[in-house]
Amino acid sequence: MDWYPLWNSLRIAAVSTAVVFLLGIWLANLVARAPALLKGALDVVLTLPLVLPPTVIGYLILLVLGPKHPVGEWFLQTFDIRLVMTWYSAIFATIVVSFPLMYRTARGAFEGFDQRLAQAGQTLGRSNTWVFWRVKMPCCMPGIVAGAVLAFARALGEYGATSMVAGYTPGSTATISTTVYQLWRINDEAGAMTWVLVNVAISAVVLIAMNLFERRARQGASAEVGLGALGRWWRDRAARRDAAAVAGAGNGGGSL
Amino acid sequence: MSLSVDVHKDLGSFKLDVSFELPHADETLALLGPSGCGKSLTLGCIAGTVRPDAGRIVLDGTVLFDSEKGVSLPPQKRNVGYLFQQYALFPNMTVLQNVMVGAKGDRAERERTARSWIDRMQVTGLEGRSPAQLSGGQQQRVALARMFASEPALVLLDEPFSALDGHLRWTLEMGLSDTLKSFRGGALYVSHNRDEVYRLCDSVCVVTDGANEPPEATRRFFEYPRTVPAATISGCKNISAATVTADGQLECPDWGVRLRTSLPIADGTCAAGIRAHYFTVAGPGEEGNVICGRVERVIDNTFSMIVMVRTLGGAAVRYECDKELWRALDDPKEVTLVIDPRFVMPLTAGGRS
Numbered sequence: 001m002d003w004y005p006l007w008n009s010l011r012i013a014a015v016s017t018a019v020v021f022l023l024g025i026w027l028a029n030l031v032a033r034a035p036a037l038l039k040g041a042l043d044v045v046l047t048l049p050l051v052l053p054p055t056v057i058g059y060l061i062l063l064v065l066g067p068k069h070p071v072g073e074w075f076l077q078t079f080d081i082r083l084v085m086t087w088y089s090a091i092f093a094t095i096v097v098s099f100p101l102m103y104r105t106a107r108g109a110f111e112g113f114d115q116r117l118a119q120a121g122q123t124l125g126r127s128n129t130w131v132f133w134r135v136k137m138p139c140c141m142p143g144i145v146a147g148a149v150l151a152f153a154r155a156l157g158e159y160g161a162t163s164m165v166a167g168y169t170p171g172s173t174a175t176i177s178t179t180v181y182q183l184w185r186i187n188d189e190a191g192a193m194t195w196v197l198v199n200v201a202i203s204a205v206v207l208i209a210m211n212l213f214e215r216r217a218r219q220g221a222s223a224e225v226g227l228g229a230l231g232r233w234w235r236d237r238a239a240r241r242d243a244a245a246v247a248g249a250g251n252g253g254g255s256l
Numbered sequence: 257m258s259l260s261v262d263v264h265k266d267l268g269s270f271k272l273d274v275s276f277e278l279p280h281a282d283e284t285l286a287l288l289g290p291s292g293c294g295k296s297l298t299l300g301c302i303a304g305t306v307r308p309d310a311g312r313i314v315l316d317g318t319v320l321f322d323s324e325k326g327v328s329l330p331p332q333k334r335n336v337g338y339l340f341q342q343y344a345l346f347p348n349m350t351v352l353q354n355v356m357v358g359a360k361g362d363r364a365e366r367e368r369t370a371r372s373w374i375d376r377m378q379v380t381g382l383e384g385r386s387p388a389q390l391s392g393g394q395q396q397r398v399a400l401a402r403m404f405a406s407e408p409a410l411v412l413l414d415e416p417f418s419a420l421d422g423h424l425r426w427t428l429e430m431g432l433s434d435t436l437k438s439f440r441g442g443a444l445y446v447s448h449n450r451d452e453v454y455r456l457c458d459s460v461c462v463v464t465d466g467a468n469e470p471p472e473a474t475r476r477f478f479e480y481p482r483t484v485p486a487a488t489i490s491g492c493k494n495i496s497a498a499t500v501t502a503d504g505q506l507e508c509p510d511w512g513v514r515l516r517t518s519l520p521i522a523d524g525t526c527a528a529g530i531r532a533h534y535f536t537v538a539g540p541g542e543e544g545n546v547i548c549g550r551v552e553r554v555i556d557n558t559f560s561m562i563v564m565v566r567t568l569g570g571a572a573v574r575y576e577c578d579k580e581l582w583r584a585l586d587d588p589k590e591v592t593l594v595i596d597p598r599f600v601m602p603l604t605a606g607g608r609s
Binding site for chain 1: 337344346
């Protein structure tokens with residue numbers, strides 16, 4: 001069995017999630033602090049991809065990135081790079097489609113942030129940048145991570161816009177979702193079912209991971225969320241190894 | 257340390273026009289007023305987290321804000337400490353990290369400063385805890401340590417005890433009182449609790465509906481508040497409209513009496529106030545400064561009796577006395593309340609009018 005669609009879907013989703021993660025945080029923070037009128041307008045524009053049919057999004061992307069359209073033509077002539085019908089074309093599609101999920105979740109987290117914490121940091125003499133990275137981001141981390149996970153899951157399953165922008169070429173632009181459609185079309189029921197199960201399994205794992213993370217964030221001190229949790233796990237790992245070594249030595253001594 | 261504040265801000269349905277001075281070193285000034293009167297907003301203006309529309313704020317000769325000259329220092333440069341109502345400890349940091357945030361110098365120095373304040377605030381041993389693992393009282397001490405570790409010239413305390421239970425409040429209040437006494441800068445203490453203010457503050461500035469009265473020494477303020485809002489917030493339960501008669505008495509139509517006062521009657525006096533526990537009960541026929549009425553209701557309070565007396569003027573007067581004393585009177589239907597002229601307070605309208 002050719003596992004290329006799995007690998008291709010994963011790299012597309014990973015790259016687009018990374019982009020959407022940064023873009024979403026930046027714009028969410030901007031909109032959360034914007035004056036009411038600008039906020040309303042930006043919010044509509046940034047959420048639009050959530051309600052538009054993916055085929056419409058695919059069409060709009062082709063209008064911009066297609067080889068006979070301004071941006072696509074420029075890239076083709078300047079760098080000799082085609083922006084559509086390649087494996088990475090799907091990234092553009094998944095970025096646009098999954099962006100609103102990241103943006104809206106992050107915005108919700110930022111809006112729920114207690115401004116008094118920011119003010120406390122300021123009156124203690126810390127810069128606004130410090131407050132953002134050391135207080136606001138860690139406090140909003142559960143919401144931000146949830147947004148990224150949703151964006152990843154959405155990118156992984158994207159079909160409509162992807163099929164228009166990247167098409168279906170086995171071993172090149174094929175993703176899990178386009179492969180399912182293709183296999184079903186040629187009556188390969190067993191093949192289609194395999195990929196359906198692969199997709200369901202990945203999505204389930206991702207959502208379970210998100211729920212576990214959220215529960216942990218709710219229960220424990222927020223200090224253990226995100227990088228803090230990673231650091232703790234690392235420290236504990238060293239402690240566990242030491243403990244194992246001590247136990248091992250003890251056993252060794254006993255057997256002698 | 258000196259502070260001069262003059263701030264104006266129009267929020268549509270609410271207008272803030274606050275202006276006061278804190279001339280003396282290490283003094284604690286109370287901003288006393290009901291909830292939503294603009295006390296916290298005033299603190300925000302001073303700390304720099306709220307931008308006034310107009311005005312001027314000067315701390316120790318440094319202009320923090322001046323709308324005419326276009327000066328508005330960011331909160332980071334104001335050197336003003338702020339104790340938030342719910343303490344606003346950073347939930348993602350330990351106690352030690354929280355206190356170190358505001359301390360100055362390199363890492364080692366900041367840790368030394370933080371540890372010494374943690375000791376002074378008696379939260380030693382909690383350095384590694386996260387704020388969520390602390391009790392309300394411990395949170396307050398950590399927040400105080402964090403604020404003082406940043407070496408502020410002025411501290412702003414926003415209802416420091418509102419998040420705590422009664423019995424705990426008392427212990428913490430004594431601690432805070434000591435800390436404020438040893439603090440070499442000034443303090444603004446926002447509260448709606450007159451007892452706290454009486455015990456902790458040197459002077460009192462009444463704020464109602466976004467405007468303030470001039471600050472007064474605490475003892476003087478509680479002995480004789482000069483305006484209706486000041487009397488109300490200081491706990492005076494009986495206030496009647498009043499006019500000054502030709503012979504310098506107060507005609508109080510709400511109570512249907514004319515009362516003598518030995519306090520100076522200011523221009524614009526329009527009301528009279530009498531504290532509920534300054535009355536004494538006399539036998540019928542007593543002449544002089546008396547208010548007669550029918551006993552309408554007797555409320556058994558925790559450590560006193562509260563007697564509501566319907567006066568001839570139609571309004572009720574509240575009389576508060578010792579339980580034994582009231583029992584000795586044998587449940588009278590009518591009473592004559594005597595009031596010493598020293599305790600009849602002539603009041604001006606105050607506030608925005």
